[in-house]
Amino acid sequence: MKPTLLVLAAGMGSRYGGVKQIDAVGKHNECLLDFATFDAKKCGFGKVVFVIRKDIESDFRTRLFDRVAANFDAEYVFQTSDALLTSEELKKASKRTKPWGTIHAVLCAEEKIKTPFAVINSDDYYGRDAFNTLETYLTELAPNSTEHAMVGYVLGNTMSRSGSVSRGVCTVKDGYLDSITENTKIFYRGDDIISELDGKEHLFSGKEWVSMNLFAFNMTAFEEFHVYWDSFKRTSLELPKAEALLPVAASDIVKHGKGSIKFFTSTEKWFGMTYPEDRAIVKQEIAKKIDTGYYPEKLWEE
Secondary structure (H helix, E strand, O other): OOOEEEEEOOOOOOOOOOOHHHOEOOOOOOEHHHHHHHHHHHOOOOEEEEEEOHHHHHHHHHHHHHHHHOOOOEEEEEOOOOOOOOHHHHHHOOOOOOOOOHHHHHHHOHHHOOOOEEEEEOOEOOOHHHHHHHHHHHHOOOOOOOEEEEEEEEHHHOOOOOOOEEEEEEEEEOOEEEEEEEEEEEEEEOOEEEEEEOOEEEEEOOOOEEEEEEEEEOOOHHHHHHHHHHHHHHHHOOOOOOOOOHHHHHHHHHHOOOOEEEEEEEOOOOOEOOOOOHHHHHHHHHHHHHHOOOOOOOOOOO
């Protein structure tokens, strides 16, 4: 069976200042997500599932989903604040306003996913080679395998001059992920790359491998995701800013001996929609790829 692409598109876009998931960057008003789903389809993925917020549904359909669904098997689900919580848990979390995080988003889509799947963010550009690598990997997995995969990127290729970024810094051993440390604030100071972590500053070389939330999972990963989510709820429901993060859950699979994560790499230069200033850069980079024939000027048939 062909693998599924799961797109996490329910973010609030607080740094961007709007619904960046469906902001036009292509020559025919395509969104960055159009190019990711086009690449996935071209590489052999059989279906795409989007996780979105209910309040953007109308705009999401008009500005992205309907044209993708006309060309690709596509569905969407909602990530809501009350999903996957009991009434008692909701009482504990009554003051919570921040979304529950990326692992919560993945679990909201579980019922729609019937095959091994890759996960991406909605606001990052990954490159077609990464989708091709993961499609090949997922297609060859045995049904009950606890082997998974990810594509890592070079930190220096994933930075924004417009402000800080969040990256999972990876350690790799014998071609497999050993650990991920989530760094939620990495930024340029001059030409230096600095991370603020646990109240201290750390200087990075820019050559570190980082996670951009591009993972590939067999269906067996859901069991461990539930374990992580249940643990998170026991400790963090009353914490206003705590999030259940996919890279942490993935790292726990390795740390707890529940599976392995093959570490593929990409030297693709990242671009994405983190800050308002990024949109002009993304439009420019997409235009370059169209001009060289990497993408057609118009992605989809109407």
